[in-house]
Amino acid sequence: MIAETIFSAVSAAGLGIAAITAYRKRFLAATRIAAYSLVPIGLVLTGAVEWAVDTAFSPSAWIGFGLLGGAWLLFMTTRAVERRGVGTRKERKAAKSAQREALAPEASAPSLGQAGRPAAQPVAKRKAAGSGDDFSDIEAILKKHGI
Numbered sequence: 001m002i003a004e005t006i007f008s009a010v011s012a013a014g015l016g017i018a019a020i021t022a023y024r025k026r027f028l029a030a031t032r033i034a035a036y037s038l039v040p041i042g043l044v045l046t047g048a049v050e051w052a053v054d055t056a057f058s059p060s061a062w063i064g065f066g067l068l069g070g071a072w073l074l075f076m077t078t079r080a081v082e083r084r085g086v087g088t089r090k091e092r093k094a095a096k097s098a099q100r101e102a103l104a105p106e107a108s109a110p111s112l113g114q115a116g117r118p119a120a121q122p123v124a125k126r127k128a129a130g131s132g133d134d135f136s137d138i139e140a141i142l143k144k145h146g147i
Contacts (some may be wrong), residue, residue, distance in 0.1 A: 003044075003049050003050075003053050004044045004049060004050070007040040007044045007049055008040070008041055009038045009042045010037070011037050011039075011041035012037075013037070014033060014034070014036060014037020014038075014040075015034060015037050015038075017033055017037070018030045018033040018034035021033055023061060033087060057093065083107060101140060103131075
């Protein structure tokens with residue numbers, strides 16, 4: 001009962017502030033304030049405030065919230081354990097072999113050898129090559145990818 005009275009007073013005060021704002025010719029702001037001030041009275045009239053008050057002071061509701069929190073905690077714990085990949089040794093071994101079979105045989109070799117790296121050349125040697133060597137790095141990358 002007291003919550004409904006407080007919410008109604010807040011709405012009335014908000015509508016008063018909206019009227020003053022409209023009197024000052026700030027109609028957009030006044031409309032926005034009026035919209036915000038109608039929310040509390042709307043909650044009272046729909047019964048949401050009474051439901052919230054009844055829920056807040058109900059021990060069975062708090063037990064229900066506790067059970068929901070416990071279920072959420074268990075669910076998140078199992079997800080975290082599942083992501084870490086904790087399981088039996090047999091399961092981990094089977095997953096590792098399946099992963100190896102999924103990869104292409106040439107994928108395990110490094111894609112760049114030591115000789116194919118243009119960055120391994122000294123800077124002075126690269127600069128001495130001149131402007132004709134500007135696109136050699138790009139050509140090497142394209143050749144590496146088969147383009």
